[in-house]
Amino acid sequence: METPLSDEIDDVARARRFRAALDHMHGPLFAVLDGGYFDDLEDELADADISGRSLFLKGGDENMRRDGPWLVPLNNRRAREQIEELVLGKPCAVFWLCPEGEQALWRHLRTINEIRIPDERFLADDESSDLAIKYERVLFRHWDPSVLSTFIPLLTTEQLVRVFGPATAVLINSPSGPKRALRPKDLPKTPRGMLVLGADQLSALHADRRTAYCDRMSSILKTMAPEQTAGMTQEVLNERILRYEASGNQLGLTQERSLSIWGFLMLSSGDRFESQPEIQQFIQSGPGTPDENVEILLHQMSRLVDSMEEVG
Template sequence: MFDHFDLVDEEGRPLRQPSEASIALIEGFRKTALPTFAVMDGALFSDLPKSLEERKISSRSLFLDHPDAEIARAAALFIPIENETTLTKLLSVPKAENAVVFWSSSAGEDKLFRHLRGINVILIPDDESILNEENDTELSPLVPRDQSVLFRHYDPNVIEATLPLLTTEQFVRLMGPCDQIMWFSLEKGARRRALRPENDVVVPRGPLRLTDEQIEELEFNRKASAQSRRVNYLRVVEPDRTRLMSDTELYRFSATEVSNGESLGLRSERSLTLWVYLQLHSDGKIGRDPGLRGYLQSFPEDGTPDDKIYLLMTRLSALPASTKL
């Protein structure tokens, strides 16, 4: 069924074999009669515009033009999927299947493009409130205010986490002229899609706004998903050390070490996962080393604590086996 993956592209380069996610997305595309557009996060790739250009795939940035080439390369890209061949080429970009959201719309390319640009930013409640300007005294009631934040509608993990929390009105505002959203869920291991409601729903004016409760639930779900991925990773890379640990014990160990890593300044999911791995692999020796803890919190010339944990992993991997932890 997917023999075309064994062929070469126009430049003679072999297209890589399809992953389970790629196959699922191609099957989903075949079932979609509407014009479909891929949206991808350039920040997840070394040079996504170049990869698309090499495959002769056209794209437009969903961000404003920026003179800095590195920043421009990290922009979210809007990509018309003209046919299955275009989709096949797109999915030949390494890891593309896990970093793409497909938006299908009968309203036309330009209208959908403008809509997606319009939801790049959404509103969330600000932690601070302001005094009522009409009576600016200490006794005046506080007026809640919002802050604008980037909304990564081009990240399948964000779409997966956000959609279940939205009200019907919020969901319709998110969809705009879009009839269907499709993505591959790493957590579920399956293709997912969301359809615009058939009944008429009044679309709220103004930007999409999430409530305090929705933000809290998003953060809770994000941490739970990250923890689940982290535990699965540990079982794969350290089968001998985790074999005798129950899921509860491994979850507890991971949660404790994530907290320890955060206290040292680690922030990204990847760096926290590496910290937990190092702690497990070294039986806790890494965390008890005052020199290493001091290094993570000092020496700004080596970058952030996240940068330093990657540097540490690189150095450890270069050591002779007899000297490794």
Template sequence: MTSDTPSIDRLAKLRGVVEAFTGQAFAVVDGGQFDDLPDACRREQLLVRSLFHDHPDAEVERAGRWLVSLAQSSDALERVFAMTRGKTTVVYWSCASGEAILHRHLRTLNIVRIPQWAADGGEVPPPDGSGQEPAAVMFRHWDPRVLGATMPVLIPGQFVRILGPAAEIAFLAEDYGGVRRVVADPAFPPDPGGVLTIGSEQIEALTARRLTASHRRIAAYSREVAASEVGTASDTALHEHVVISDRVGRSLGLAGEAAQSRWALLMLLSQGRIASHEPTRAYLAQDGDSPDGHLRRLFDLTIAAMGEARDARGPRR
């Protein structure tokens, strides 16, 4: 329900950053946003290499991550921008060591270790201290949103582990400051190798950054679709409303951002009264579907009823 479609101005800025790379430039593109990314690249006359090329399932490999060298033709960058227009997962790398070295490095980043409690979906460590053992999960280093949230919480050794042989990476993360550059620092230690490991305190900080970004998206959605109800409310006031709505929604079992967006809007339209409406609370808690699913139907019925009531009143004079 919310949108992070890149703005034209920010795309132009990102293109300028990539064009200024001093080393050989590459793009890492998410095949999951295409019906068939390798075929799309063939149509654009772009050679690509899979970062999942050992995967036994061809469908998984096709939907996986692909490395595109921008040195293969003078207009390769232009073709990548054209091919990925409207997409959100492209990360650009500058690496003087060449394609083979970068390809090998990126494949070592596909897996990251995090505490088991986080791998299980937790947002904070259990109070009894359990779940601290490391668990291997996929690291979406091809996703600007992941890098935008993750890079600021890393220590130098982890920072270097992600960059590896690269001098710089650039991406557009609308929720984390727009166009971001991550530049290698000569003062940092050498790449320690091994599997990147992210600790409990960093996961908590990462979760907080993601939640703040989610709140911004929900606030923007509310202002877009309920302009008359939001009125001239300040960004601060609207943010406070979203934070309160999110807290209430979580207490009712709502999990996804789409559900929280719907709930924030219903909270806004009802001036908060729906939070204490017992039939609504009972409906969301009933069996047969998740609270998110129940809310989706309730939201659709509510919006439809509001539209019918508005039509019955007739046009304003």
């Protein structure tokens, strides 16, 4: 299928805007890449002769470290151009400007790998309750552009200072175009301790992320399954998207790409896939991870359809 000319123009314009925004970040520039988008980012960076440091220390879960955040200094034109190409192809990086250099930014970003949020199991239904809020530590995926772009607008001044640390700017290449946040001048010193979100911020974050997720997934599924989505209202499609996300998560799917494939398979099967034990077993216990297995399943289904068309 040929790509419509308008889509090609949009992609060119989006790339031009992103590169222009990156050009305006003067000083030591760094990318934090999401390892989950690569087979083995550490090896790929080494093969390209680009230095990179994991924001997770060795000694823990190696799969989590491999698929986690990697700090890459963009200290030469070649490294920057190669990372730009990766980012324009998939939403896999956040860019930071840090005059204090790589070590200062690496130390800081490690301190925001986890944040404290209200434990929703213990939140009182009555917002005026005097009961103390219980908090839990969770992973903060600040290297995920979709997470950070919805997160930053919700922060108080003190929280914003905690996120920026020694950095002076952050650039996110979102689907709607590049978004840049600048560290306001004359802010107080970076507070010590973990970043803490309030209950109202957590609720707003959930709502914003749900809306953004539905928008992204809706665009993908309308392209992948035009016939199945043609008669649906946006409200109905959003309900399906959230239901497919929940059932996909239960099967072990963690990446948006694999969740979009699962959504396509569900739409194409009239929602029958989730009730077929052999499908569930293959995704959960197949040759690879659940995310890899659902891609294998898609390829197998595509080959089956192609062979049926040839016979017909």
